[in-house]
Amino acid sequence: MLLRHTPPELAERQALTVNPAKTCQPIGAMYAALGIHNCLPHSHGSQGCCAYHRSTLTRHYKEPIMAATSAFTEGASVFGGQANLLQAITNIFTIYDPDVIAVHTTCLSETIGDDIPQIVSKARDEGKIPPGKRVIHCNTPSYVGSHVTGFSNMVKAMVDYFAESPKGPSAGTTPGRAVNVIPGWVEPGDTREIKRLAGEFGIESIVFPDTSDVLDAPQTGKAQFYPKGGVAVEELARTAASRATVCLGPTASEAAARQLYTKFKIPLESLELPIGLRATDRFVNTLRHLARSPVPASVAAERGRLMDMVTDMHQYLYQVRVALWGDPDQLVSLAGFLADLDMRPVYVVTGTPGKQFEKRLETALAGRVPEAKFRQGPGADMFLMHQWIKNEKVDLLIGNTYGKYIARDEGVPLVRHGFPILDRVGHSYFPTVGYRGAMRLLEMILSALMDKKDRDSPEESFELVM
Amino acid sequence: MLPILAARKPQIHEKGAEPFAMACEKQSLAGSVSQRACVFCGSRVVLYPIADAVHLVHGPIGCAAYTWDIRGALSSGPELHRMSFCTDFDEKDVIYGGEKKLYRALVELIERYRPKAAFVYSTCIVGIIGDDVAAVCRRVQAERGIPVLPIHSEGFKGTKKDGYRAACDGLATLVGSGLTEGIGPHSINILGDFNLAGETWMIRDYYRRIGVEVVATITGDGRVDDIRRAHGAKLNVVQCSGSMIHLANSMQESYGIPFLRVSYFGIEDMAKSLYDVAEHFGDETILSRGRELVRDEVAAIMPELREIRRSLEGRRAAIYTGGAFKAFSLVRSLRTLGMKTVLVGSQTGNREDYELLRELCDEGTILVDDTNPLELSRFIQEKGVDLFIGGVKERATAYKLGIGFCDHNHERKEALAGFQGMLNFAREVYRTVMSPVWRFVPRKSEAARP
Numbered sequence: 001m002l003l004r005h006t007p008p009e010l011a012e013r014q015a016l017t018v019n020p021a022k023t024c025q026p027i028g029a030m031y032a033a034l035g036i037h038n039c040l041p042h043s044h045g046s047q048g049c050c051a052y053h054r055s056t057l058t059r060h061y062k063e064p065i066m067a068a069t070s071a072f073t074e075g076a077s078v079f080g081g082q083a084n085l086l087q088a089i090t091n092i093f094t095i096y097d098p099d100v101i102a103v104h105t106t107c108l109s110e111t112i113g114d115d116i117p118q119i120v121s122k123a124r125d126e127g128k129i130p131p132g133k134r135v136i137h138c139n140t141p142s143y144v145g146s147h148v149t150g151f152s153n154m155v156k157a158m159v160d161y162f163a164e165s166p167k168g169p170s171a172g173t174t175p176g177r178a179v180n181v182i183p184g185w186v187e188p189g190d191t192r193e194i195k196r197l198a199g200e201f202g203i204e205s206i207v208f209p210d211t212s213d214v215l216d217a218p219q220t221g222k223a224q225f226y227p228k229g230g231v232a233v234e235e236l237a238r239t240a241a242s243r244a245t246v247c248l249g250p251t252a253s254e255a256a257a258r259q260l261y262t263k264f265k266i267p268l269e270s271l272e273l274p275i276g277l278r279a280t281d282r283f284v285n286t287l288r289h290l291a292r293s294p295v296p297a298s299v300a301a302e303r304g305r306l307m308d309m310v311t312d313m314h315q316y317l318y319q320v321r322v323a324l325w326g327d328p329d330q331l332v333s334l335a336g337f338l339a340d341l342d343m344r345p346v347y348v349v350t351g352t353p354g355k356q357f358e359k360r361l362e363t364a365l366a367g368r369v370p371e372a373k374f375r376q377g378p379g380a381d382m383f384l385m386h387q388w389i390k391n392e393k394v395d396l397l398i399g400n401t402y403g404k405y406i407a408r409d410e411g412v413p414l415v416r417h418g419f420p421i422l423d424r425v426g427h428s429y430f431p432t433v434g435y436r437g438a439m440r441l442l443e444m445i446l447s448a449l450m451d452k453k454d455r456d457s458p459e460e461s462f463e464l465v466m
Numbered sequence: 467m468l469p470i471l472a473a474r475k476p477q478i479h480e481k482g483a484e485p486f487a488m489a490c491e492k493q494s495l496a497g498s499v500s501q502r503a504c505v506f507c508g509s510r511v512v513l514y515p516i517a518d519a520v521h522l523v524h525g526p527i528g529c530a531a532y533t534w535d536i537r538g539a540l541s542s543g544p545e546l547h548r549m550s551f552c553t554d555f556d557e558k559d560v561i562y563g564g565e566k567k568l569y570r571a572l573v574e575l576i577e578r579y580r581p582k583a584a585f586v587y588s589t590c591i592v593g594i595i596g597d598d599v600a601a602v603c604r605r606v607q608a609e610r611g612i613p614v615l616p617i618h619s620e621g622f623k624g625t626k627k628d629g630y631r632a633a634c635d636g637l638a639t640l641v642g643s644g645l646t647e648g649i650g651p652h653s654i655n656i657l658g659d660f661n662l663a664g665e666t667w668m669i670r671d672y673y674r675r676i677g678v679e680v681v682a683t684i685t686g687d688g689r690v691d692d693i694r695r696a697h698g699a700k701l702n703v704v705q706c707s708g709s710m711i712h713l714a715n716s717m718q719e720s721y722g723i724p725f726l727r728v729s730y731f732g733i734e735d736m737a738k739s740l741y742d743v744a745e746h747f748g749d750e751t752i753l754s755r756g757r758e759l760v761r762d763e764v765a766a767i768m769p770e771l772r773e774i775r776r777s778l779e780g781r782r783a784a785i786y787t788g789g790a791f792k793a794f795s796l797v798r799s800l801r802t803l804g805m806k807t808v809l810v811g812s813q814t815g816n817r818e819d820y821e822l823l824r825e826l827c828d829e830g831t832i833l834v835d836d837t838n839p840l841e842l843s844r845f846i847q848e849k850g851v852d853l854f855i856g857g858v859k860e861r862a863t864a865y866k867l868g869i870g871f872c873d874h875n876h877e878r879k880e881a882l883a884g885f886q887g888m889l890n891f892a893r894e895v896y897r898t899v900m901s902p903v904w905r906f907v908p909r910k911s912e913a914a915r916p
Contacts, residue, residue: 005549015570017527017554024528046590046621047494048504052532055858064839064862071494072622077594088497095840107526108590108622111560142526143555143591221868221908223843
């Protein structure tokens with residue numbers, strides 16, 4: 001279908017985005033806030049924003065998504081949204097009773113200039129915030145950044161609002177035992193896997209945000225408005241006393257880690273997302289240093305199994321041309337992993353703007369794929385990706401659901417990875433981080449390639465054993 | 467027991483309780499987890515099925531991303547409507563205005579795709595910074611010679627309903643600009659069906675079979691040229707009255723075209739929508755063909771419907787829809803299946819809708835306007851519901867409670883309109899209500915205990 005609508009001739013576009021490879025900041029802030037225990041995300045804007053974000057997250061996670069809205073009207077847009085937010089705070093604490101309201105702004109409230117901290121402090125002065133309850137905020141105008149930067153802003157807000165210098169006689173003399181781990185914009189199952197790996201090293205970790213047991217909650221026959229998962233406010237408070245912060249995926253996580261360093265001098269280790277062999281090696285190595293212990297045999301065995309799978313199947317991977325799109329943190333690690341497998345990540349596209357992306361990709365690829373094309377920010381969209389593919393074909397697509405049009409039009413297999421995935425399940429449960437996650441990725445890649453081979457082979461070369 | 471916000475109480479009514487003074491058409495309370503969307507959403511869903519037009523979202527990327535091909539409005543030809551076009555605002559556009567960008571985007575799109583028309587959707591931010599979208603549209607229209615229609619759908623300017631109205635305003639400017647030669651006396655426009663899962667095709671075929679000419683389908687499988695000559699039709703047949711009543715009114719005023727309100731869901735309503743049209747034209751042949759069609763179609767589906775009814779008899783359903791009009795048909799359809807509706811509500815119903823619903827429903831049925839997940843779960847559990855009919859945001863909640871679900875909204879995958887649609891609906895309800903998966907779910911009665 002897009003076939004007819006996507007001409008191969010490339011032309012510079014300055015005013016138009018076609019089939020975006022990003023969405024807006026507020027949904028990221030909403031997703032991050034769902035990773036706090038007993039927290040209700042709140043969208044300070046029109047009703048539609050909140051409805052769209054909830055629908056999109058529901059489609060991706062197949063879970064109920066709770067979030068409130070300031071329900072802006074024409075009046076609010078003229079006189080400001082203070083009255084709406086004040087009323088919202090009262091109503092939310094009365095009826096939904098969260099521990100935390102996490103407010104994010106929208107293009108509307110940003111442009112009319114609502115000052116959220118001022119409104120929240122007014123709410124506090126007027127007694128609208130019950131004792132022990134908290135209202136946090138971050139700014140997420142939709143015309144800046146992307147969903148990933150919105151996520152990053154909310155994660156940073158968790159530090160800004162909750163991290164507290166330890167009190168008491170021994171305060172500040174010895175660092176605590178815990179390590180902060182910021183997993184980035186990953187799936188609930190990924191966060192679970194990251195926690196498990198840290199646990200294998202015996203590391204006491206504070207992981208935030210943590211959407212495991214929130215967005216992969218079990219069926220219990222009950223509608224739990226606040227599922228049991230999520231990082232607790234007390235844990236977030238203690239992040240200021242941890243001995244280190246490990247942040248995974250600089251675009252989504254580094255701002256919060258830097259804030260912990262700036263305010264509390266918590267040393268930070270900024271790593272790429274542990275997707276694939278070598279990115280996981282670096283994460284495991286960091287855990288080893290922090291644990292001051294060798295890599296546990298269980299983890300070494302996981303790596304060994306991954307290596308075994310890679311060696312068994314490497315002949316199918318040689319020179320396979322891959323197109324990737326999605327979010328910077330995922331793309332950098334994925335591209336590096338593919339290059340390690342002797343595959344060729346030739347096209348990489350993200351709508352998310354940001355300075356370091358190209359440099360990080362180059363580091364990950366280390367000159368192994370000189371023909372690779374990257375594009376980010378304005379003009380980096382699925383339309384451009386499709387045009388590139390029309391001009392020179394690829395063998396495999398890896399990215400979110402929006403690639404399915406290209407997959408169909410060009411007859412190229414698609415491995416779904418990233419956000420959003422609107423047409424398959426599994427992504428929220430089965431991790432792609434760590435060695436085991438890399439095995440799952442590899443399985444998906446191989447299955448996609450071999451299914452195509454089976455489908456397209458002439459009968460005489462259709463093989464039973466592969 | 468969960469508390470209900472005092473301010474929400476007037477928007478909830480239990481049949482049997484007196485007096486009936488249900489409040490509706492109110493702004494949602496700030497701070498509610500409302501299931502409602504915005505003005506832009508209303509305009510976008512109504513116009514989106516026009517397949518040979520360019521639909522350009524003027525504003526930030528989110529508004530375009532979240533509405534990119536999310537509704538299966540099928541086209542029998544061009545599929546330009548399934549692309550996502552956006553001016554993708556950045557900070558500079560907010561400061562200096564987005565008019566130049568809009569102009570360039572429109573020119574580029576029209577050059578590349580040669581569409582029959584272009585719709586430009588204003589988003590919140592455009593309303594705040596004050597871009598003169600209409601002026602840009604006029605300029606491009608003059609330069610390029612195709613209709614370029616500004617849709618004033620700034621999100622904050624009301625509810626989804628106001629978005630329908632803005633969409634109708636756009637359509638009204640298209641209607642009347644085409645030639646009406648060759649349109650016969652027994653001709654209609656189908657308004658308010660969006661061809662989800664091919665429903666418009668089915669309805670169109672029914673009308674064709676009874677000898678009624680369809681001039682334009684607005685907007686399911688819609689084409690710009692058909693809409694331009696829609697004023698040549700002798701009758702407007704309006705479903706989903708919430709979205710299209712404004713256009714029907716305006717065509718009545720401007721062209722004297724009368725309209726009928728119909729619904730294509732359920733046997734009774736579908737049959738009535740054919741008979742009403744036949745009666746309007748006062749044509750015996752059409753009427754007798756209509757009777758024949760209904761007889762044949764009903765005979766074809768009844769044996770299986772009876773079979774399904776045997777299993778579903780006495781089971782309970784909850785309904786939560788966008789517009790209230792659809793809810794009437796659903797209550798009746800469920801009755802055909804022997805099921806009882808114990809909870810019914812909508813995002814945007816008006817007082818008249820709720821009066822009608824109240825008459826239609828049994829004692830004890832709860833009516834809700836603009837509800838939220840807390841209220842919904844509470845009532846579902848109290849009433850011991852077996853089936854929930856709603857949209858994307860309600861599905862996950864129903865499943866968590868261990869209740870069957872049927873999407874009667876954007877995400878329906880099978881045609882639910884017409885006679886075949888009634889059978890599809892019955893099968894879908896059967897499939898979910900009778901599914902063995904609920905046996906493995908913790909018992910509802912246990913879960914309902916506090």
